Amino acid sequence: MELRLYDTLSREKRTFVPLDAKEVRMYVCGPTVYDFAHIGNARPVIVFDVLFRLLRHLYGEAHVKYVRNITDVDDKINDRAARDFPGLPLNEAIRKVTEQTGRQFHADVDALGALRPSVEPRATEHIGEMREIIERLVAGGFAYAAEDHVLFSPQAMNAANSGLPRYGALSNRSLDEMVAGARVDVAPYKKGNTDFVLWKPSKPGEPSWPSPAGITAQGRPGWHVECSAMAWKHLGEHFDIHGGGIDLVFPHHENEVAQTCCAFHRERMANYWMHNGFLQVESEKMSKSLGNFVTIHELLADWPGEVLRLNMLKTHYRSPIDWTMKSLEESAKTLDDWYRVAADVVPGKPAPSVVEPLLDDLNTPLAIAALHGLRGSDVGALAGSLRLLGFLSESAAQWEGRKQQASGVDAKEVERLISERTAARARKDFAESDRIRDLLAAMGVAIKDSKEGTTWEVAR
RNA sequence: GGCCACGUGGCGGAGUGGUUACGCGCCGGUCUGCAAAACCGUUUACUCGGGUUCGAGUCCCGACGUGGCCUCCA
Structure with missing residues (x-):
């Protein structure tokens, strides 16, 4: 049976055909490291980890390259650094913030049973690639410098009309409507009100690099170009899968496509665009003002990471999920049972009844239902299938002992x-x-x- | 306002035209000094109104509800 994936761009499930079966290439937008990751951040981590594992299962461990970036240059990081380390020079404070937060992120996602990606590039290590892309965009007439900024013009892109995608195609928007509906307070240096920043000047004391496009003042990259640059460096101009949360479709991914396709004169950046749905907490939108902001770190104090993982996978990745304590308790109960019956048996091969739903656009809820079926008929296959999904990382005794210790x-x-x-x-x-x-x-x-x-x- | 999702039994959650989803809970049974655990069994559904069809939770239209994006929030 073949793998089928839902593609946000074509808005349909399509059979997955890799560009190169010897190196299947996937990029997923990673965290901006300025604070603890919350449970919503855990969703793409877990979802695309399952896809990574499935691809490795299908094409071989050595033949899948998974890139998840770390954004370590950003206004929020600067703000946090200045607030948390007022005594330090800003650059030093920023390094502390990104290092601490990065370490915490790794601890969190490791506990969730997520494999480390093949490459975890940092934005600050790819400034050269970003400048290269920006220079190409300026040379191609898609971008221009103004008041020490470099701006991308979606209108120039759509006017070019030669072997490029249409700006707005991914997020299903028309540029004309966006122009009409744009906010009034557009920065004066922008030629068009939908133009977005590729490069901007740094304030004194902030991280800065030599600017592209003939700008003499030092500056720093805009957010969107970071991902274009890191994907290009590690996966090339055109690759298989690009993933992230559904809220990133616009503007982030739309802009990534624009940058990459215009810089390299390509019709496509990724062949499949995959987006996970949003998460609510106890039926409410998670926000700091509501006080229901739940970090992965906090949850891990009360629950094993695999419980969070199972809880996440009980819902299909594109559906909205309501994160509740009741559901967590249920997931914990299920895992207790699976550990008891399957953790210490010799794992068999993953069962077709589990793999086949996964091949149908990662239907993890149906796969989990199949696990319940195996539980009564073939615990070896249950163990093997659970491992494919990233569970059963410890023995039954360790699992029980951990609960005991926590209590x-x-x-x-x-x-x-x-x-x-x-x-x-x-x-x-x-x-x-x-x-x-x-x-x-x-x-x-x-x-x-x-x-x-x-x-x-x-x-x- | 524009674009887009979603609405299934007490709860979670699959199912893209035609036979039991599945899990948790509830209830009953076995076991037990009594329980718990374990095991066995059972119950309940498709937001509303039209339409297409021999037949719709599943397709079409409309309404209502919830949520997302349109501001560098996954």
């Missing part, structure tokens, strides 16, 4: 109470045995009696 329960004390209870039961002193059971329950310990004896675990 702070004293295992020795529990064992002592259980043997007391066993003795009480043996002499039919049920009042005493029930008292001990209640005591353990109050400690957060759940008892399980069976013919082989009594076991226990930390109740969640």
Whole structure:
């Protein structure tokens, strides 16, 4: 069976045919490292990790190249640096912010069971490529310098009309309407009100680099051109898959396409544009003002990363998802069960009943339903399938031990109470045995009696 | 205002014309000193109004509701 993926540009599911089966190439927009990543940021990380794993399964581990960038030059970073480290020179403070945040991001996504991408380029290490693209755009008449800025003109792009995509095609907008509907307060140096920034001057003390397009003042890149440059450097002018959150379709991805296609005179940048849907928290939009801003870091204090991962994959990646505590509890329960029955068995090959839904535009909910089916029929295939999806990274004992550790329960004390209870039961002193059971329950310990004896675990 | 998603049983969530989704919960049973856990079994649905069709949750039109983008928020 073949892989089919939904492409935002053509607005249909299409059979996936890689440009080069020896090197399948995927780019996903990564974080801007200025603060803890929130649970919404985790969605593309997890979704495209599943796709990465699936592609490796299909084409071989050595034949998939996954690039996810780190944006480490940005206004928000500058603001954060100035606020958090007022005593330091700005550039030093910025380095602290990006290093700390980058480290935290890696810790978070590792815990979510996401494989590291093949390459994680940093924007600040690709300024040369950005300047190159900008120079090409200026030379081609698609961009111009004005007051130390370089601006891209979508109108020039659509006027060229020769082997280029139409600006607006990806986000399904007409440039004319955008011109008409644009805000009034357009910067005076812009020729057209839809022109966007490729390069801008740096304020004193901010990170800065020599400017392109004959500008003498030092400057820094705009956001959109960073991704064009990093994708070009690591994947070439034309590659297979470009992914990100649906909110990035416009303007970010629309502008990326414009920059890359105009710089290299191409009709396409990526053959498949994939976008994950939005996430709400307890039926509300996540925002700092509502106070429901949930970071991955905070959630990881209460839940194993795989619980967050499963919770995310229970919904199809293009559908909206409502992130709730109830749903997390359910996911935790499911994983407890899978760990119990499958973590320590020899994994078999991933089952077709699991792989086939994945081949149909990453239908993870249907794949998960198939896992429930395997649970009763073939635990070897269950184990293999779970591993394909990035689960079962530890043993059953480690899984249980982690819960125990997080709860702070004293295992020795529990064992002592259980043997007391066993003795009480043996002499039919049920009042005493029930008292001990209640005591353990109050400690957060759940008892399980069976013919082989009594076991226990930390109740969640 | 423009563009675009989504609306399935108590809850989550698949299903692009025709047989049980699946999971959690509830309920019943087995087990148990009683429970819990485990195992077995069972129940409930397709926002509303039209239309197409032998047949629609599934296609078309409309309404209502929710959400997203149109400001460098995934």
